[in-house]
Amino acid sequence: MKLFSRLALLAMLTLSIAVPSAGASYFPDVPDVHPYKDGINFLYEVGLVDGNPDGTFAPARTLNRAELAKLIVVAMGEDITHAPTDCFDDVAPNAWYAPYVCTAKDLGLVKGDGGAGLVYGPTRALNTAEILAVMDRLFGWETAAGTGETEWYVPYLQKARSLRVIEGKETGPDLVARQLFAQIMARSLVVYDAEAPAFSSATMYDDFFTAVDITADDCQVGEYYDEEAGTCVLDCSIDGQCDENQQATDELLAQVESGTSFAEHAKADGILAEYTVEDDRLSPTAAAAHEAMWQLFANLIPLDQRKDIVAYHVFTDGPDNLLASVSLSDLMPTKWVLSVDETDGVDASGNVQTAALTETLLHEFAHVFTLRIGQLRYDAPTCATYDTGEGCALPEAYIWKFYQKFWTTIAKDHPTKGASNVAAPSEEEVTPFYDMYADQFVTPYAATTPAEDIAETFTFFVLRPEPMGTSVVDQKINFFWQYPELVQLRTFIRNRIR
Known part of the structure; x- marks a missing residue:
């Protein structure tokens, strides 16, 4: 089935929420050691759950069919203002859940009970089999129900286990508590965006919630693994490598007027061309100068770190004004648009102004990874x-x-x-x-x-080199050095500056 925009956005959260947060719980009744805390945190962070009026989550309470309808309709961003409310015999048109149930039915996500399907059972507690059947329809797993001697839900269980959406302990008839639903929904979203990068605010993760440290296997040519720092750094024992690396950045900085970024964290005006970014390709085919400016950015930033950028705009506001900006996409509100000024980014001969543009693009990328x-x-x-x-x-x-x-x-x-x-x-x-x-x-x-x-x-x-002083400016720069994944990112970028 077709997945709608809101669901697609949720599944494409990327980067630091490619997996649920490993931080503290948001609810007093979900302790940090709770086995389902990560899934619950995830749904809170993407705005699917807010908890109860008293601030609790009630993780052990069962989930009923009315609540499920609301959750999946909200996930898909459906407008229920004019939704039908007369869809099942036991769903009163004035019930709070009526527009959610009827919308979910119209989308083919929920079905009625019994052979005729005339009743829904809105207050009936859900079991694992029913939840997985809805996830199958929602995420397009296209699983066929069991026939003959096979219970109808067995193929759904097998599919969910193969995707690691469930761990194998659950059975079809088991009633589903809110905590298990959160885990199933969170993992289903992660599976849907199977290429989401494994990168977080503190550690790298595998694709299902288990923290994995950066290891020597992650190091590139010319780097070594620093066990104390827990990351990869440039190998200065290679003759001239570190001197050459710093010389390249010093030369770049010398070409840029000190303190001038011409950057802005806002939407650009004066658009000349708009491109979509998909699989690291621009569409439609970009003009040579536009492609060259994009390639400078693409060369600097790892592919998995720029998947939040779904559009690239080229604009102009005249010479020596705004050089680049980033803003949230109007079409995909959790994704970003990178805009670059053609007048300031390319000289009269069509050559990219590498120095100024490099510094500014780093600034704009910092907005993306700190505000995503x-x-x-x-x-x-x-x-x-x-x-x-x-x-x-x-x-x-x-x-x-x-x-x-x-x-x-x-x-x-x-x-x-x-x-x-x-x-x-x-x-x-x-x-x-x-x-x-x-x-x-x-x-x-x-x-x-x-x-x-x-x-x-x-x-x-x-x-710049790692500062050794104690000034506030030095402390601010050293703030980034405490995060191994950012040190790794720094090394990657510096290796691209030549």
């Missing part, structure tokens, strides 16, 4: 951490850790007074704040917002 799903929850009803505008930072998010360490004591002096989700001030408006704390920012632009600060600092982390 898995770092933020986009539709959080409230935010107890930091609201970036795109969403609420999760407790283990890079930007929340960065904010707590470097912004908590100075936010009161910022033009926004530390308020979340308000319009970012201009550089002119933020100048008095920057003048007060100039020694704490890598560039004046970094003082604009915490999001710009972490992005600007990331470029310094990548392009």
Whole structure:
């Protein structure tokens, strides 16, 4: 069956939520050692569950058929404003669940009980067999029900086990508690996007929730495995390699005016061309200059780290203005659009302005990996951490850790007074704040917002040697060195700068 846009988006969450969060639980009745915590956290982070009014999740409570209908309709993003409400004899048109049940029926996701299928049984508790049958229809597993002496649900159990959606302990007639449904739904979403990269805010993962450390097998040619750091670093014993690597980045930096990124974390205007990005290819075929600018970005950033970028726009706002930006896609609201200025990105001869564009693209990529799903929850009803505008930072998010360490004591002096989700001030408006704390920012632009600060600092982390000092700027750059996966990413990028 056709999967609808919302479901496809949920299944394509990528990067740090390619698997459920390994962080602390969001619900007081789901302890950190709870066997289903990861699946429950996952559904919370993507906005499918919010818990009960008292803040609990009630993991052991059984799930009924009315609740299931609502969950899958919400997952698919269906508008129920004008949904039918008269679809089964036992579903009252004025019942809260009527539009969800009838919408799910119209989509072919749920069926009635009994031979005639005239009743639904909205309050009846679900069993594993029924849940898996719905998952099969929802995710297009195309499993045929058992016939003859085989129980109808056996093929669904076999399919789910083969996909590791269930672990083999469950049987068809077993009633399903909310905790098991969360795990089944979370794993089904991960399976649906089988190519989602295994990358998180703290560790690499396999495709089903089990943490796997970076190992020597992950190292590239010219790198060695640093056991203390738990990551791969450049092998300086190879004659000249580290000197050559730093020389390349120094030469690039020398070509860029200090503190000038011409970057913006917003949607670009003056669009000249729009391309979709699929399997690392641009469609339609890009003009030579446009392709060259994209290839500079594609060469710098690993493929699995740029799968959140689904569109590439080329624009112009005239010379020496905005060089590049990223923004959330209008069509796929959990994905990103990279926009690059043709006038500033390419010279009159059609040559890419490699130095300035490299620095700016690193800045824009930092926005993507610090503001993506898995770092933020986009539709959080409230935010107890930091609201970036795109969403609420999760407790283990890079930007929340960065904010707590470097912004908590100075936010009161910022033009926004530390308020979340308000319009970012201009550089002119933020100048008095920057003048007060100039020694704490890598560039004046970094003082604009915490999001710009972490992005600007990331470029310094990548392009400059590890600082040995204790200044706030040095501490900010060293913030990234505590994450082995970011050190690994830095090594990859620096190997691409020539």
